[in-house]
Amino acid sequence: xxxxxxxxxxxxxxxxxxxxxxxxxxxxxxxxxxxxxxxxxxxxxxxxxxxxxxxxxxxxxxxxxxxxxxxxxxxxxxxxxxxxxxxxxxxxxxxxxxxxxxxxxxxxxxxxxxxxxxxxxxxxxxxxxxxxxxxxxxxxxxxxxxx
Amino acid sequence: xxxxxxxxxxxxxxxxxxxxxxxxxxxxxxxxxxxxxxxxxxxxxxxxxxxxxxxxxxxxxxxxxxxxxxxxxxxxxxxxxxxxxxxxxxxxxxx
Numbered sequence: 001x002x003x004x005x006x007x008x009x010x011x012x013x014x015x016x017x018x019x020x021x022x023x024x025x026x027x028x029x030x031x032x033x034x035x036x037x038x039x040x041x042x043x044x045x046x047x048x049x050x051x052x053x054x055x056x057x058x059x060x061x062x063x064x065x066x067x068x069x070x071x072x073x074x075x076x077x078x079x080x081x082x083x084x085x086x087x088x089x090x091x092x093x094x095x096x097x098x099x100x101x102x103x104x105x106x107x108x109x110x111x112x113x114x115x116x117x118x119x120x121x122x123x124x125x126x127x128x129x130x131x132x133x134x135x136x137x138x139x140x141x142x143x144x145x146x147x
Numbered sequence: 148x149x150x151x152x153x154x155x156x157x158x159x160x161x162x163x164x165x166x167x168x169x170x171x172x173x174x175x176x177x178x179x180x181x182x183x184x185x186x187x188x189x190x191x192x193x194x195x196x197x198x199x200x201x202x203x204x205x206x207x208x209x210x211x212x213x214x215x216x217x218x219x220x221x222x223x224x225x226x227x228x229x230x231x232x233x234x235x236x237x238x239x240x241x242x
Contacts, residue, residue: 036182038193048189072188079222079240120183121224122194123241128184 004144005106006052006067009135012103013069013110014047017094026093029071039076039124045090047071050132056141067135068113076124083127084117091115091129098133106147108136151233154202165199167206167214167223174201176216197221197239203232213242 003011010031017029032048052067073090077083099112114132119125140146162173177198182191199216208214212223220242227236 032189034190036191036193038180039195046190050187070187074192076194079224079242118184120192120194121238121240122183123178123197123239124194125240126183126192126194128188128192130188 002145005137005139005147006049006065006144009067009103009106009137010047010049010069012106013098013133013135016097016101016103017045017047017071019097022097023089023093025089027090029094037074039126043073043075043086043090045071045073045094057138061141062138063141064136064138067137069133069135071131071133073129073131075127077127078124081125083119083125084129087127087129091131094131094133103135106137108138110135151202154233158202162201163199163217165201165206165214165216167208167212170206172201172205174199174206174216197241198236199239200229200234200236203228203235206235208235208237214239 027043027045029045029047033046037044047069050068050070052065055064057064071094073087075086077086095112098110101110111134113134116130118128158173163176165172165174178195180193180195183194184192208223210223210226214221214223221239222242223237224240225238229236
């Protein structure tokens with residue numbers, strides 16, 4: 001089965017995040033994972049799609065799509081550390097790797113649209129920084145595999 | 148035996164050594180894993196809570212103080228009084 005353009009975009013985004021320019025201290029970005037994170041397996045990054053809007057272009061044969069993907073960056077800190085600072089390298093890299101990219105021509109644009117922080121104090125101080133990127137692209141009206 | 152004495156005996160029998168500011172006491176340590184972050188994400192972020200309960204007055208600690216639990220360094224994050232103030236409960240993080 002031919003991949004949808006969306007799936008190609010997700011794969012291209014992961015390839016960009018895990019490319020040779022990735023800083024050594026940044027972990028490999030996983031595709032959506034159902035395996036729990038804990039202080040023993042962070043820092044950790046994972047990418048997954050969260051929504052997509054679709055708009056017909058001038059009643060023609062094409063639709064414009066805006067796919068929002070989220071990248072969760074998770075880290076755990078000791079009491080004396082600043083948990084959000086530990087996610088800094090992952091957050092910076094995600095933006096560097098994706099923002100403004102066209103993902104090899106699959107997308108019209110990739111724009112960073114939001115960053116959210118969540119903190120949870122426990123044995124370690126846990127932090128999750130979630131970045132959202134809006135990826136605009138187009139497909140044929142009745143075929144998501146064709147651009 | 149009154150309640151305070153009961154608590155002291157219970158801590159001696161079951162407790163761990165809790166030390167801070169050059170003093171030490173016995174306290175009950177409750178440590179458990181729980182899913183702490185899950186809003187909107189496909190997988191939880193599991194953290195371990197460390198809760199120590201000891202007889203009020205047996206150790207003077209406040210939020211931010213260093214405390215050792217069986218010799219391991221921690222920091223007091225939160226402090227609560229329980230049971231009419233007879234017991235103190237602290238939530239700790241690893242230092």
